[in-house]
Amino acid sequence: MTTPITRFAPSPNGPLHLGHAYAAIVAHDRAMAGGGEFLLRIEDIDGARSRPDLADAFRADLAWLGLNWREVPPQSTRIDTYRDALTGLMALGLVYPCVCTRTDVARAATRMGPDGPVYPSTCLRRGVPPGPDVAWRLDMEQAAELVGDLTWRDERRGVQVARPALFGDVVLWRKNAPASYHLAATIDDAADGVSVVTRGADLFASTHVHRLLQVLLGLPEPVWHHHRVLVEADGRKLAKRRGADPIGDRRRAGEDGRAVAAELRCALFDTGISLSEYLDTPL
Secondary structure (H helix, E strand, O other): OOOOEEEEOOOOOOOOEHHHHHHHHHHHHHHHHOOOEEEEOOOOOOHHHOOHHHHHHHHHHHHHOOOOOEEOOOHHHOHHHHHHHHHHHHHOOOEEEEOOOHHHHHHHOOOEEOOEEOOOOHHHHHOOOOOOOOEEEEOHHHHHHHHOOOEEEEOOOEEEEOOHHHHOOOEEEOOOOOEOHHHHHHHHHHHOOOOEEEEEHHHOOHHHHHHHHHHHHOOOOOEEEEEOOOEOOOOOEOOHHHOOOEHHHHHHOOOOHHHHHHHHHHHHOOOOOEHHHHHOOOO
């Protein structure tokens, strides 16, 4: 059996909250259970939203929780690698430039996918020329035809048939920033030797696209482990943009981080309870 190498890959665009803590603990414990290694990777290519100072807070939070890790290079040092991958896909004729906005996509879409309205290949049909202000999309129909049938395995749900066409022509290179999540995360996990990709069940469907990209780019296939996510009382995922309480506040207030981690392990593994239920769960 392959030694498990997992990773936690936060973006420094806001402080870590309990949902992040749970994700980090799942990845850490999955690696430790198999005598493996837990990695920290800072995903800092989100333009002006990325705040370098938050990376230090992330490290302090993880140490407070009692986790041990090895840090790998941040995404900002890997942009040339992403660009090389895009160039390779260009050479295969599998990507095309796009000038459509989110509003354009929403207006033109005829179906919904896991990420929202599915792009109807408008710029592919129009033959939009390359330029400095374009995004680059994957020609999903051609890519899927090239690789044929694919599967992938999740440790909790077993073997899955890859269905990347659910997403339509996904963006691989953004207009105002480097590589998209799909491209960057796929390349990074391979470069870091990640053998078990742990992440929230809300990203389960994204794996269909990532498996396709692995084959197109000649990257190794890991195993995936999609865990439950910590949710608000109304069922929505705990999120920075909705003001989830930073765990750094609890760290600075002198709480015992290892006790918080122990609570998360006991209360949340395989239960998917809400934040309000978690906060009412006694030690």
